[in-house]
Amino acid sequence: MNALSQSGATQSRPTTGSADLKLLGIYLNDHLAGATAGTARAGRLARVARGSALGRAIEPVAAEIALDRAALLDIMRDLGIPVRRYKVCAGWAGERMGRLKPNGHLVGGSPLGTVVDLEALRLGIEGKAAGWQTLRRLSATDERLDAARLDTLIERARRQQETVEEWRVRQIEQALATTAD
Numbered sequence: 001m002n003a004l005s006q007s008g009a010t011q012s013r014p015t016t017g018s019a020d021l022k023l024l025g026i027y028l029n030d031h032l033a034g035a036t037a038g039t040a041r042a043g044r045l046a047r048v049a050r051g052s053a054l055g056r057a058i059e060p061v062a063a064e065i066a067l068d069r070a071a072l073l074d075i076m077r078d079l080g081i082p083v084r085r086y087k088v089c090a091g092w093a094g095e096r097m098g099r100l101k102p103n104g105h106l107v108g109g110s111p112l113g114t115v116v117d118l119e120a121l122r123l124g125i126e127g128k129a130a131g132w133q134t135l136r137r138l139s140a141t142d143e144r145l146d147a148a149r150l151d152t153l154i155e156r157a158r159r160q161q162e163t164v165e166e167w168r169v170r171q172i173e174q175a176l177a178t179t180a181d
Helices: 003-007 021-048 053-079 085-098 111-138 147-175
Strands: none
Touching: 021 053, 021 111, 053 111, 053 147, 111 147
8 A cells, every 4th residue: 555545645746657646636637527517418418318219329328427427436536536626516517508509599409409419428438438548558557447447438438439429420410401392
């Protein structure tokens, strides 16, 4: 057990073979802000699409995204990295602000709103996968990181990307389809 796990404090200098914990803390808290926004966006999309084919496809993805956020919190705890609440709040607020965009309709939603939500989810999942891959590399020198768990998270992100991309393509084709006059 090292001094970090005994005291719970972060250290700014790396020990041999491990990451700079101050920078890793910033990195993981940034990912947590993104995970907070992604969880909210996925949950909202699942609620809006409930009962439709899209909803049935997105509901399990939204549930997994919430589990992934919890996994990130577990990993941060295992590493002794404190959660920076202001970043979590920024992620939450950023997602809410992202809803306040002109959508081409005076009242109600636009078919493009679902496309934008799916594109935002896809980008978030890609970022999350990159974060898991970074941690997977670090697991080679840090026994606190479970390589098998990270492999599972990477694979789950890949499946999420496939599902979201399939539905993004369907929605864009539907939203931008021209109608015969």
